[in-house]
Amino acid sequence: MHIKVIKPGLATSVQDAGRNGHYHLGIPPSGALDQYSFRAANLLLGNPETTAVLECTLLGPQLQFGVDCRIAVCGADMLPLINGQPQATHQVLSIAAGDMLDFRPATAGVRAYLAVSGGIDVPEVLGSRSTYTLGTLGGYQGRCLQAGDMLMLGRSTAEAPAGRSLPPALRRPLPRQATVRVLPGLYDHRLTAQSAERFYQETWTVASESDRIGYRLKGGSPLQFRPREAPFGAGADPSNIVDAGYPVGSIQIPAGKEPIILLRDAVSGGGYAMLGTVISADLDVVGQLPPNQRLAFSAVDMAEALQARQQGQAALERLRAALQG
Amino acid sequence: MSIRYSFGGDEFLFAEVSESMSLTACFTSMAITGLLRQQQWPGIVEICPANASFQLRFDPDILPAAQLLQLVQELEQAVQDSPQTLDTRLVEIPVWYDDPWTLEVGARFRERHQDPQSTDLQYAARCNGFDSVDAFIAAHSGAPWFVSMVGFVAGLPFMYQMVERDRQLQVPKYLSPRTATPRQTIGHGGCFACIYSVAGAGGYQMFGITPAPIYDPQQSLPYLADSMVLFRPGDIVRFKPIDQQQYQAAVQAVAEGSFQLDIFPVRFSLPDFLANPQAYNLSLPGGHHAH
Numbered sequence: 001m002h003i004k005v006i007k008p009g010l011a012t013s014v015q016d017a018g019r020n021g022h023y024h025l026g027i028p029p030s031g032a033l034d035q036y037s038f039r040a041a042n043l044l045l046g047n048p049e050t051t052a053v054l055e056c057t058l059l060g061p062q063l064q065f066g067v068d069c070r071i072a073v074c075g076a077d078m079l080p081l082i083n084g085q086p087q088a089t090h091q092v093l094s095i096a097a098g099d100m101l102d103f104r105p106a107t108a109g110v111r112a113y114l115a116v117s118g119g120i121d122v123p124e125v126l127g128s129r130s131t132y133t134l135g136t137l138g139g140y141q142g143r144c145l146q147a148g149d150m151l152m153l154g155r156s157t158a159e160a161p162a163g164r165s166l167p168p169a170l171r172r173p174l175p176r177q178a179t180v181r182v183l184p185g186l187y188d189h190r191l192t193a194q195s196a197e198r199f200y201q202e203t204w205t206v207a208s209e210s211d212r213i214g215y216r217l218k219g220g221s222p223l224q225f226r227p228r229e230a231p232f233g234a235g236a237d238p239s240n241i242v243d244a245g246y247p248v249g250s251i252q253i254p255a256g257k258e259p260i261i262l263l264r265d266a267v268s269g270g271g272y273a274m275l276g277t278v279i280s281a282d283l284d285v286v287g288q289l290p291p292n293q294r295l296a297f298s299a300v301d302m303a304e305a306l307q308a309r310q311q312g313q314a315a316l317e318r319l320r321a322a323l324q325g
Numbered sequence: 326m327s328i329r330y331s332f333g334g335d336e337f338l339f340a341e342v343s344e345s346m347s348l349t350a351c352f353t354s355m356a357i358t359g360l361l362r363q364q365q366w367p368g369i370v371e372i373c374p375a376n377a378s379f380q381l382r383f384d385p386d387i388l389p390a391a392q393l394l395q396l397v398q399e400l401e402q403a404v405q406d407s408p409q410t411l412d413t414r415l416v417e418i419p420v421w422y423d424d425p426w427t428l429e430v431g432a433r434f435r436e437r438h439q440d441p442q443s444t445d446l447q448y449a450a451r452c453n454g455f456d457s458v459d460a461f462i463a464a465h466s467g468a469p470w471f472v473s474m475v476g477f478v479a480g481l482p483f484m485y486q487m488v489e490r491d492r493q494l495q496v497p498k499y500l501s502p503r504t505a506t507p508r509q510t511i512g513h514g515g516c517f518a519c520i521y522s523v524a525g526a527g528g529y530q531m532f533g534i535t536p537a538p539i540y541d542p543q544q545s546l547p548y549l550a551d552s553m554v555l556f557r558p559g560d561i562v563r564f565k566p567i568d569q570q571q572y573q574a575a576v577q578a579v580a581e582g583s584f585q586l587d588i589f590p591v592r593f594s595l596p597d598f599l600a601n602p603q604a605y606n607l608s609l610p611g612g613h614h615a616h
Contacts, residue, residue, distance in 0.1 A: 023371040024374065134478050183335065231344040232516070233485075233517070235497065235515045236497060243376050245379065247334060247380060267477050271498075274333075313386075
């Protein structure tokens with residue numbers, strides 16, 4: 001009942017829906033960055049929707065299975081190979097004990113979710129199996145996989161037939177140019193009006209220093225702050241604030257230079273001004289943007305954010321309707 | 326002065342009590358978030374007090390944004406008349422100041438520092454008008470600190486020293502962050518002290534190291550049995566200088582699982598403290614009469 005890790009891949013970790021209720025102690029939600037694709041992989045396989053999976057990043061792992069089981073790979077286009085034979089993504093695949101699974105590098109998107117019938121069985125920590133590497137918490141020993149690790153599988157409750165595939169209309173789109181919607185606010189009043197506006201007009205590029213904690217962006221103009229007298233305790237740089245909480249999805253602008261979008265392994269707070277927050281419906285999209293991909297931001301209001309949220313929920317409902325029952 | 330509210334996307338409400346740091350602002354943040362924690366409103370997912378602000382994560386499908394805002398604004402009014410006292414505890418943290426580990430890491434990242442010729446402690450002493458590192462350490466360990474926020478990474482306390490504003494120790498952060506900081510380093514940036522709960526990146530000046538784990542997912546020490554995170558906002562910390570021998574003995578005790586911290590219950594009164602900080606600090610338990 002195990003999987004042996006032969007090669008770990010670039011950054012492969014156990015993830016699920018994440019944990020709530022501990023952000024005030026600096027422990028972020030964690031969980032699959034692309035929640036839609038993670039749920040799709042489980043539902044396709046007939047697992048409960050939030051069963052723990054492996055999140056594979058750009059270069060997938062090489063795994064040897066010690067047990068017969070079924071798997072599904074959703075999210076980024078990372079073609080799975082069983083014993084060297086190319087298979088399909090978004091499809092239920094049969095694995096026999098002794099089989100070797102590896103992946104072609106991602107050709108679109110960043111994160112593929114490998115769901116296994118029964119799920120990856122690691123202990124629940126604070127209500128979740130998700131890995132939070134900064135805090136060496138959860139997942140497999142609190143870290144990304146390494147060669148030689150042995151993953152245990154849970155007991156499978158439901159088995160979808162091999163060959164079942166996810167209709168293309170139900171797969172996460174992986175566009176070449178993304179537009180991410182942002183609710184402006186937090187400390188955007190510290191920016192000059194011209195600079196605040198220009199942020200949404202320019203095209204940005206995902207920097208290579210982007211990970212589950214945050215995505216760093218390059219290529220836009222430096223942001224300009226209104227002059228001020230630094231408040232006591234804030235620090236002298238115009239981008240400094242008295243250290244405060246950071247919303248997941250917030251966009252901070254250290255020294256006004258390279259904006260950083262915080263994702264699900266966010267640092268929970270710090271001393272940099274934020275100009276707004278990516279709306280919840282678009283947070284999944286960010287984690288699928290590869291380095292050097294271009295993106296733009298569009299400003300929305302709360303009503304538009306909530307409408308997008310409802311559309312996201314409706315998409316999940318369609319997924320459940322198509323794959324359950 | 327009223328709180329500035331701003332929504333962080335469709336799931337966060339951010340509330341800035343004050344642009345500048347003060348214990349009064351921190352107390353307001355703790356009072357409102359404390360009430361919210363007691364009231365257990367459905368739809369509030371995270372309650373995060375911070376130094377002079379707080380943020381809430383909510384589920385707008387259960388608790389609409391406008392309703393949450395109204396609820397918090399009512400609490401803002403309610404806490405204006407509430408007594409500014411806090412049942413908390415004082416934790417004594419042993420510190421080996423000017424230790425070899427933070428000195429070594431500091432030396433490795435000198436090109437990111439304002440003053441590559443000095444150590445972080447020498448620089449901080451000079452920034453604050455002290456004529457020696459020893460005098461700076463005496464000021465750092467001479468008055469207790471108030472845990473005004475926990476976060477950045479798991480279990481990291483931000484601490485604000487319990488002295489008048491003109492006696493606050495202020496030091497800029499590194500010009501650009503280090504990629505390494507030893508675990509349990511005593512750091513300082515702006516007016517805040519911190520203890521790095523885990524090894525990793527950091528931009529605060531490094532003054533010393535404590536043998537005491539403050540975050541441990543394995544919960545192997547008795548004082549972390551209830552929670553893997555030691556500190557809560559509102560805790561009071563006193564740094565107790567120790568030497569190399571005491572440090573090594575403590576590290577040994579940690580390894581054996583027998584290490585203990587001195588922790589005293591305290592009823593903290595903000596008005597009494599503000600009326601005379603020095604006298605108030607002398608009335609706190611531990612410290613000068615602990616040995």
